[in-house]
Amino acid sequence: MTDQTALFEYLLRLGDNTLVLGHRVSEWCGHAPVLEEDIALANTALDLIGQTQMWLGLAGEVEGAGRSADDLAMLRDVWDFRNLLLVEQPNGDFGQTLMRQCLFDAFHFELLTGLTHASDDRIAAIAAKALKEVTYHLDRSSETVIGLGDGTEESHRRMQAALDLLWPYVGEMFTPDAVDDAMHAAGIAPDLIAMRARYDARLKTILSEATLTKPDSSYAQSGGKTGFRHTEHLGHMLTQMQWLQRAYPGATW
Amino acid sequence: MYAQMVTSEATQDDPQKLAQFQARIDAGEKIEPKEWMPEGYRKTLIRQIGQHAHSEIVGQLPEGNWITRAPTLERKAILLAKVQDEAGHGLYLYCAAETLGVSRDELTEMLLDGRMKYSSIFNYPTLTWADMGAVGWLVDGAAIMNQVPLQRTSYGPYSRAMVRICKEESFHQRQGYHIMMKMAQGTEAQKKMAQDALNRFWYPSLMMFGPSDKDSVHSAQSMKWKIKMNTNDELRQKFVDQTVPQAEFLGLTVPDKTLRWNDEKGGYDFAEPDWSEFFEVIKGNGPCNTERLAARNKAWDDGAWVRDGLMAHAAKKRAAKLAAE
Ligand SMILES: [Fe+2]
Ligand SMILES: [Fe+2]
Ligand SMILES: [Fe+2]
Numbered sequence A: 001m002t003d004q005t006a007l008f009e010y011l012l013r014l015g016d017n018t019l020v021l022g023h024r025v026s027e028w029c030g031h032a033p034v035l036e037e038d039i040a041l042a043n044t045a046l047d048l049i050g051q052t053q054m055w056l057g058l059a060g061e062v063e064g065a066g067r068s069a070d071d072l073a074m075l076r077d078v079w080d081f082r083n084l085l086l087v088e089q090p091n092g093d094f095g096q097t098l099m100r101q102c103l104f105d106a107f108h109f110e111l112l113t114g115l116t117h118a119s120d121d122r123i124a125a126i127a128a129k130a131l132k133e134v135t136y137h138l139d140r141s142s143e144t145v146i147g148l149g150d151g152t153e154e155s156h157r158r159m160q161a162a163l164d165l166l167w168p169y170v171g172e173m174f175t176p177d178a179v180d181d182a183m184h185a186a187g188i189a190p191d192l193i194a195m196r197a198r199y200d201a202r203l204k205t206i207l208s209e210a211t212l213t214k215p216d217s218s219y220a221q222s223g224g225k226t227g228f229r230h231t232e233h234l235g236h237m238l239t240q241m242q243w244l245q246r247a248y249p250g251a252t253w
Numbered sequence B: 001m002y003a004q005m006v007t008s009e010a011t012q013d014d015p016q017k018l019a020q021f022q023a024r025i026d027a028g029e030k031i032e033p034k035e036w037m038p039e040g041y042r043k044t045l046i047r048q049i050g051q052h053a054h055s056e057i058v059g060q061l062p063e064g065n066w067i068t069r070a071p072t073l074e075r076k077a078i079l080l081a082k083v084q085d086e087a088g089h090g091l092y093l094y095c096a097a098e099t100l101g102v103s104r105d106e107l108t109e110m111l112l113d114g115r116m117k118y119s120s121i122f123n124y125p126t127l128t129w130a131d132m133g134a135v136g137w138l139v140d141g142a143a144i145m146n147q148v149p150l151q152r153t154s155y156g157p158y159s160r161a162m163v164r165i166c167k168e169e170s171f172h173q174r175q176g177y178h179i180m181m182k183m184a185q186g187t188e189a190q191k192k193m194a195q196d197a198l199n200r201f202w203y204p205s206l207m208m209f210g211p212s213d214k215d216s217v218h219s220a221q222s223m224k225w226k227i228k229m230n231t232n233d234e235l236r237q238k239f240v241d242q243t244v245p246q247a248e249f250l251g252l253t254v255p256d257k258t259l260r261w262n263d264e265k266g267g268y269d270f271a272e273p274d275w276s277e278f279f280e281v282i283k284g285n286g287p288c289n290t291e292r293l294a295a296r297n298k299a300w301d302d303g304a305w306v307r308d309g310l311m312a313h314a315a316k317k318r319a320a321k322l323a324a325e
Helices: A003-026 A035-063 A069-074 A094-115 A121-149 A153-169 A178-185 A192-209 A233-241 A243-247 B015-026 B039-058 B060-064 B073-098 B104-112 B130-150 B156-184 B188-207 B217-224 B232-250 B275-285 B289-302 B304-324
Strands: B260-262 B267-269
Touching: A003 A035, A003 A069, A003 A094, A003 A178, A003 A233, A003 B073, A035 A069, A035 A094, A035 A121, A035 B073, A069 A243, A069 B073, A094 A121, A094 A153, A094 A192, A121 A153, A121 A192, A121 B304, A153 B304, A233 A243, B039 B060, B039 B073, B039 B104, B039 B156, B039 B217, B039 B289, B060 B073, B060 B130, B060 B289, B073 B104, B073 B130, B073 B156, B104 B289, B130 B156, B130 B188, B130 B232, B156 B188, B156 B232, B188 B232, B188 B275, B232 B267, B275 B289, B289 B304
Parallel strands: none
Antiparallel strands: B260 B267
């Protein structure tokens, strides 16, 4: 793998994570439990879509094949997506959505913090901008997980179920592969193993305040960031997201 | 409008106080929450502001319907931001209504069980991407017609909410028009979508202003109190006069064969919408009434455990803090 290929792959991972999660969060629009949450979820989705434009824009530049961020978002099929399995998981109830958000935000926060020191200025600049937004996302999602975990019996039960359901998707975030290694060696990506320790420490605090129990299993599903094997959910999302571009090729909107 | 057919409440207050109140309004003073106001004024405002707030909230749904299918990342972001604005408008308006002594939860319950209404326009489906253009251009456009004058309404909190809202609505209208422009200048299929959207949204948009209220005693009272600033017909005429040239510029045809410029009145003559359809929609028989109300009810019911959970947690925190003091 050349450095350029690895960089392109890596940027797709960054952009596809925010694209797919942004899309999922946007599915809530108008259906949240309370008006303030509707506004906050839309805000999170907006930030993530904005980050997608930057990451995929840069990916297209690096690839040098004339593909724009929109081309990459709207015209690739499932096997070309490089997002984590976690972010393509369906929304479920509000608790499941916020648990997914919190598990991702805590990772995203560490990742972007590391990327602000990237040897590539373009990446460092995007990371710095995104980090401000994601700091806020993490505050919000962790507070909500704590509030609901430590709320009523029912909210506690639902949050524990959400954690149990999503836990197998945590490991993929921290399992380095050839792309991660190449990016780390190039001085771009932070060390995932060191990140995991900080992630675990933060999560421990959040879960204990939330009175939730970390599942015992360390089994991790994989196949999202490599594109080897996504879950069945991604295809349905793309069917919806890409429909207009696919049905009316070449039109401008 | 967003508050259609709000009949003003009868008032049985001390005539002297009423006269003083009217004098303040005539002098252009703003009425603030703590000040004396006739019961009818208060009740009419609650209904009007509440209905307006509900319209913003239900109004998220027809546009939310296209967020996951927006054609580009930028369009998706713009639409998301717009729908988020509408939720924010709902929030300001519920806050304004709360200053009159009714809670947001009470108003919400009344929306959900059908005691309170929202604008008829949001009971129409959004079927193609061009509908996102048509809704911004026509629906936000019609809303602005009504809301710009309401910035001068007599009730302080309502007037201030309108000032904030109007800025954003004019943004929405321009964005909607821009979508229409892209479609109207696009491929054959896009042009067809644009015309089809105008065909479906033209008359429902005219209905937004409500039936003619020239002779309505209720609107006369509301106008005296500066809760309503113009008659429905005045606003509808203004809307048509503004919108027809915009449609021409797009190369689209307004679906009204009787539409003619009338030199004498300096405005267009145009066909009235089918008012029987309007009354059916208000009664609950519009194309999407059932879905819209079901979606709001589902969001509220499914969210109950979340609201309860967060409240229980906040109560525990308060108790812990108190114990520590
Ligand atoms: Fe609005
Ligand atoms: Fe609106
Ligand atoms: Fe609007």
